[in-house]
Amino acid sequence: MRYPDHLQKLIEVLKRLPGVGNKSAERFAFHLLNWPASHLNELSNTIKEIKEKLKNCDTCGCLIDQSFCKFCDLERRNPSTLCVIASARDAFAIEQTRQYRGLYHVLGGLLSPMDNRGPEQLSLPRLLNRIVGGSIQEVIMAFDSTLEGDATALYIKKELNNHPIKISRLALGLPLGSSLDYVDEGTLARAFSGRGLF
Amino acid sequence: MRYPDHLQKLIEVLKRLPGVGNKSAERFAFHLLNWPASHLNELSNTIKEIKEKLKNCDTCGCLIDQSFCKFCDLERRNPSTLCVIASARDAFAIEQTRQYRGLYHVLGGLLSPMDNRGPEQLSLPRLLNRIVGGSIQEVIMAFDSTLEGDATALYIKKELNNHPIKISRLALGLPLGSSLDYVDEGTLARAFSGRGLF
Numbered sequence: 301m302r303y304p305d306h307l308q309k310l311i312e313v314l315k316r317l318p319g320v321g322n323k324s325a326e327r328f329a330f331h332l333l334n335w336p337a338s339h340l341n342e343l344s345n346t347i348k349e350i351k352e353k354l355k356n357c358d359t360c361g362c363l364i365d366q367s368f369c370k371f372c373d374l375e376r377r378n379p380s381t382l383c384v385i386a387s388a389r390d391a392f393a394i395e396q397t398r399q400y401r402g403l404y405h406v407l408g409g410l411l412s413p414m415d416n417r418g419p420e421q422l423s424l425p426r427l428l429n430r431i432v433g434g435s436i437q438e439v440i441m442a443f444d445s446t447l448e449g450d451a452t453a454l455y456i457k458k459e460l461n462n463h464p465i466k467i468s469r470l471a472l473g474l475p476l477g478s479s480l481d482y483v484d485e486g487t488l489a490r491a492f493s494g495r496g497l498f
Numbered sequence: 499m500r501y502p503d504h505l506q507k508l509i510e511v512l513k514r515l516p517g518v519g520n521k522s523a524e525r526f527a528f529h530l531l532n533w534p535a536s537h538l539n540e541l542s543n544t545i546k547e548i549k550e551k552l553k554n555c556d557t558c559g560c561l562i563d564q565s566f567c568k569f570c571d572l573e574r575r576n577p578s579t580l581c582v583i584a585s586a587r588d589a590f591a592i593e594q595t596r597q598y599r600g601l602y603h604v605l606g607g608l609l610s611p612m613d614n615r616g617p618e619q620l621s622l623p624r625l626l627n628r629i630v631g632g633s634i635q636e637v638i639m640a641f642d643s644t645l646e647g648d649a650t651a652l653y654i655k656k657e658l659n660n661h662p663i664k665i666s667r668l669a670l671g672l673p674l675g676s677s678l679d680y681v682d683e684g685t686l687a688r689a690f691s692g693r694g695l696f
Contacts, residue, residue, distance in 0.1 A: 301568060301569075301589075301590060301593040301594075303561075303590060304551075304552055304561060304562060304563035305563055306544070306547065306548070306551035306552050306563055307552060307561065307563075309544055310544050310545070310548065313537070313540055313541045313544050314541075316533070316537060316541075317526050317529060317530075318525055318526070318529045319522075319525070324517075326587075327516055327517070328515050328516065330585070330586075330587045331515060331516045332515075332545065332548060333548060333552060333561070333586075335514070335548075337549050339511070339514060340545055340546065340548055340549065341546065342511055343511045343512075343514075343545055344542045344543070344545040344546040345542070346504070346507055346508045346511050347508070347530065347538055347541055347542040347545070348538065348539060348542040349504065350504070350508065350530060350531060350533075350538055351535050351538065353502075353504035354502055354504055354505060354531060363501075363502055363505065363531070364502060365502035365503055365504055365505075370499060371499075387528070388528075388531075389524075389528045391499075392499060392501060395499040396499075
């Protein structure tokens, strides 16, 4: 016997969530069936209001819920450094470290010809305009250490070649608390070549 | 920097889903931020309409999307056997086996004093009325093989003690395709004691 139509539809739309296959979607759907109406309405309304209540800053692309962007607040932040990130989510992770007080620029992804993401899709021209026209002295590239991250970093470095701007990228090495036994050889090699005086 | 309020709220409501902790909820929430409005509306509306479009059959408790319950269809199903299940979801799983053509009764859970689920919370009195007053000759208890499943099965068996009804429970044994090396000793012991002539 097939599931009732509405249940099947619920399962299908839940499967659009990342990492949610048929089994998880079924589990979520049957769990939702037992939720009180108030919780269902809350979830439904919160989802419906996403586009209306959350925006991306026109300047840096970070996530904001009002017209003023705290990430671009020049009174509190250092306008001479710019941290380039792939997604708005990364800004929150970096803020949590309390190590960085400069500005951000969200690319909206990393270069990936396979996925049809070229420089135009990633607001890379807009980034270059922002750097070249502004007061920025250092660009920090905080990308994943993947092929796409490497490609994006290389592209930006090449484009900024003729400008007197310091360009840096996050350090590669052992994760904090990691054991050498469990670290892959690529990471270990980078940790070696990037070793610092102690 | 804290997440914007609406994002934080979205994460909190997503955490009510089973098995979804902070990390998964954040992942879902940031994924939802990138969904097109049409997909967001679809998910939102599907969730909102759950209570309106999906009901439980008044007789058997199975999930239905109209007033007619296919699980109770006496023209196509055998009214002399009744399969007792913990949740409406189990009926779909059992239907998929194509082994059973009788009726169902959904308890809505299993006996669990720890969780305050006694016979009244589980519509057990209603089940007993249905059995005693009807044409049912066999009651099949299709419960988890857990403490709660055992307790519920024992309770039903005791209550039906004075009635001339056959009571059975799902077989315990090796799962199909399993290897003896990986089967726990409890399962192996039950598979031994329940062995059949070959």
